[in-house]
Amino acid sequence: MLDFLKNISAKKPNRGRDPEKPAVSVRERVGALRHLPAFLKLVWHTSPALTVGNVLLRLLRAALPLATLYVGKLILDDVVQLTRLPAADRALGPVGVLVALEFGLVLLADASGRAVALLDSLLGDLFANASSIRLMEHAAELDLDQFEDSAFYDKLERARRQTLSRSVLMSQVLAQGQDAVTLVLLAAGLVAFQPWLLGLLLLAVVPAFLGESHFNERSYSLSHSWTPERRELDYLRQTGASDETAKEVKIFGLSDFLVDRFRTLSDKFYSQNKALALRRAGWGTVFAAVGAAGYYGAYVYILARAVAGQISIGQLAFLAGSFARLRGLLEGILSRFSSVADGALYLQDFFDFFALRPKITRQAVGVETARPFPRPIQQGFQFENVGFQYKNGTKWAIRNLSFALRAGEKLALVGENGAGKTTLVKLLARLYDPAEGRILLDGHDLREYDPAELRQEIGVIFQDFVRFQLPAGQNLAVGRIDQRHNQPRIETAAHQSLADSVIAKLPGGYDQMIGRRFSGGVDLSGGEWQKIALGRAYMRDAQLLILDEPTAALDARAEFEVFERFKELTQGKTAVLISHRFSTVRMADRILVIENGQFVEIGSHEELLAKGGRYAELFALQAAGYR
């Protein structure tokens, strides 16, 4: 929380960014269209049947305007013919058939329009769901350090925002194809009559298109450049009003601070957006007037030809109708073109995110095929001059660290806050790889093993374990999620971690929702949550168990009991314990003391006390506190 306050107070609200300056050039925007085929392929894979149905219906709809206009022309010409006949010869029969045909076409247009909208929405929903799933799956494959990078978060954020609006892009691209077919059909009629009318049409429409693309580009630039701030706005909104933060926000009286920060940022975004929207509306009106002038110029010309008797009334209606439709169509196609281009730019963000590759892959490094994981582990783990620095860290979190974690031993890690204990554990679980040196397992580099298999063999309970908003039983089962239906196994784990007594007090037992987020949820105390989290370690069949301050929130009796059981239950298994309590630490076979990420000493409790080094000093310090 404090880091957050420092960060955002130090940060300038807006880094002197000029929203008028496009972040992307026209070339980039047009270039982004290259993503459309890949995008359409994704749509196709979402549902081939719905995609084919959609395209066929749209082709049908594309031909309807021309057919309707043409039937309209035939009706008018027939009616004019009829008026020229003697009253007795005026039979309405053929006109009636044409009117019925037009009526049929109108009904077809309406039905096919609704069917297209339905297919668009079904396909859009499926696509949005599929994209969200891909996003979650891909995020799960990425490395932990990628999540600690703010540029990564911006990419993730943009990709996430895109999953929904991508279904809009899908409809737009399909509509674009449909309108292009209608345009070609109608334009063919107009060209046959008077080719230069097509030129007039372009003149009426192109300025509006250019204006539209200019403003779309500005909008995209503005929204793109505001991604970090928008993320911050979301964070502020969440921090200002969530069950997780409410306690500290109240105690520290942070509400005004958060609201002020939110207001400053959101006002700035609003005013930049408003300026753009106003200019867009103003220019839009001017361009619409130019378009209308073009249309009326053409209309007057066609009227004059009709008055001069050079074309029939039916042709007049057909041409004027075609021109009006074409103008609307062209305007639609061109303006949609710029939103499709923008959508394609956002696609770039979407694909950029999916292009991110984890460094710690499922593939073992340095060997053809992954080395089979030793069952049981023979020698254990060996750290050789291991060094690691966090991406955004200023100093080495661990450096020149060498020690052995022997198979079957219980090793405790001791060190002050920030000494590097958790980092060491993360390196063991290959959440990160060392930047220097290497970690060996039974004599081979850890990277030669399949990371997924390695993680299966390791059970880690971190100090900041996740309080899943799930029923109690499933909260334990996350330790081995494929066993979530194995109630006896869950109950055994609960018994081993002392969580059974917590669950026995819950009104719904193992099915009781815990956490406050969902209705009916019951919250637990810190120690109770810890017992649940500990149960996750027992759900696993891991050969290496790591408990990172597992008892910090437990009372003295519970702590004693937990460790008695732990020793019993992990017989023959290798375990690492991180604790600041020496009563816990002394139960370990050996204790590794680290300071500033460096090795200080290693040995049993008795050995280290006898040595009179750092451990003995820290032990005496804590013991003095109890006297």
Ligand SMILES: Nc1ncnc2c1ncn2[C@@H]1O[C@H](COP(=O)(O)OP(=O)(O)OP(=O)(O)O)[C@@H](O)[C@H]1O
């Ligand atoms: N994600 C991170 N990004 C950057 N620096 C980090 C990150 N996590 C930890 N650090 C830094 O690395 C160093 C070692 O941290 P680590 O969490 O391993 O310490 P620790 O010994 O487990 O401390 P504690 O007893 O407080 O849990 C610290 O200086 C810490 O600030």
